Amino acid sequence: MVCSLQLGLEAGQRDGRTMTKYSGFKVFAQALRNNRGWGRAWRDPDPQPAYDVIIIGGGGHGLATAYYLAKEHGIKRVAVLEKGWLGGGNLGRNTTIVRSNYMENGNTQFYEHSLKLWENLSQDLNYNVMFSQRGYLGLLHSYGQLDAGRQRVHAMKLNGIEASFLTREQVQEKAPYLDMSMNARYPILGGVLQQRAGTARHDAVAWGFARAADRQGVDIIQQCEVLGFIWKGLKIVGVETTRGDIRAPKVTSAVAGNSGVLAEKAGFQLPIESHLLQAFVTEPIKPLVNCVIASFGMLYYISQSDKGGLVLGGSLDGYNSYAQRGNLPKVEHILSIGKALMPCLSRLRILRHWGGIMDMTMDGSPIICKTPVDGFYMSAGWCYGGFKATPGAGWCLAHTIAKDEPHPLSAGYTIDRFRRGATINESGTGPVPGHH
C-alpha cells in the first residue's frame, strides 16, 4: 500500500506537498479561499551525493535541458545547480524577443523548431509564459538593406518559415509613430515582418520550466556555485560546489556569460568573449507599439511590455566584462537612436536600465555539443539571441546528453567548427562580437 502510494506520487511530491495542476477552475476555487491553498511551485532540496546528470546554471537553458531530459528521455536523476537564484542571470535580464527569421543553413530549422516549441509552451509546462505573437518588424534603411531584406524573406520562405516584405507605405501603416521622412537620420525604406514572432514573459519562463522540471523529479538547487570539477583520469565525473562535492557521469555547462570561466576550469579555451549588454524600460504608457520593432542596421529594438513600459535595447557596451551593469555612453547612444527613429520617445522617462553578461562567439552562432573533455557537455555562445532559443536549445542539448550524439537540428553548433572553417555567420560580419 505504502509502496503503491509512493509510486503513485510524482517525484516532485516527495516532500509531502501536493503539486497543483494549474487551471481556470483552480484559480476560481483559490479566489474563494483567499488564495491560501496554493502549494510551493517547486521544492528546495539539499544536493544528493550523486545524480545521472548535473546541469550547471539555472537560467533558461539549464532548466529547459533538465525538463526535456526528464520528459523526453526519461532521465530524471538530474540536478540543476545555480549559484544565485533562478532567472538572476540573462534569462531575467533580456528584452524577451522571440523570432525565427534566420537565413543561414544550420540556423533556420533550429530556430523554427524553437519557435514551434514556444507556440505550445504554456500548455506543455502548465504555466502561462505569456507568449504573445505580436510580430517582429525589421526596418531597412538603405537600398543595400532592401536587397538583403528581400533575400532574407525568400530564404525564410524556402525553408518553410513565414515572412513578408513590407514596402515603406506598409511600414508607415503598421507603425505610424516612426519618423518616415526621407531626411531622417535613419530613413526607412521598407521592412521584413515575421508575424509569428513576438515576446514572452521571461520570469514566467524560468518559473514554468523550473516547476515542470521539478514535477518530473529534477532537483533544482539554488545558492550552489560550482567551483571546480572532480576528475577520474581525463574524464569529468562530478563537480566541487559551495555545498559539497556532487558526482555524475555527465556534467553540463549552461552558464551563458560565465562559459569561458568554466571551460578554463575544465582545461580548454572557448572561442567566446564575455561582453556587457544593456536594456532599458520607460515609464508605462497606453498601448502604442503593437509589435517588436528592430533596426537591422542600427542594432536597436523596441517593444511594449504588458504593463505598458517600452522595453528597448541596442548593441554591446563594447568592452569585455563580467559586471552585470552598464555604462552611460551606451545609454546616450541607444536612446539617441531610439529618439531618431521614434521622436515621441523624447517625452518619456526611463524607469530602469540593467545589464547582462553575453557569451559572444566569433560567428554569432551558438555552441551545443559534447566538449573535448570526456563527460562534459555545453550550451554556450548565445550572443544577442539565447532567450528565443531557450526551448529549442534545451531540446537539442537534452538529446545530445541522452544519446551521446548531436541532435540533427544543432549538429553544426560544435566548438571545432572554428578550427574547421565551418562557421555559421548569419550576419556576415566576421569575428566582431558587437556586430552579431
Ligand SMILES: Cc1cc2nc3c(=O)[nH]c(=O)nc-3n(C[C@H](O)[C@H](O)[C@H](O)COP(=O)(O)OP(=O)(O)OC[C@H]3O[C@@H](n4cnc5c(N)ncnc54)[C@H](O)[C@@H]3O)c2cc1C
Ligand atoms: C540586455 C539583454 C537583452 C537580451 N535580449 C534578448 C532578446 O530580446 N531575445 C533573445 O532571444 N535573447 C536576448 N538576450 C540573450 C539571452 O538573454 C541569453 O542568450 C540567454 O538568456 C542565455 O541563456 P540562459 O537563460 O541559460 O542564461 P542565464 O540566465 O544567464 O543562466 C546562466 C546561469 O548560470 C549561473 N552560473 C554561472 N556560473 C555558475 C557557476 N559556476 N555555478 C553555478 N551557476 C552558475 C548564473 O548565475 C546564471 O543564472 C538578451 C540578453 C541581455 C543581457
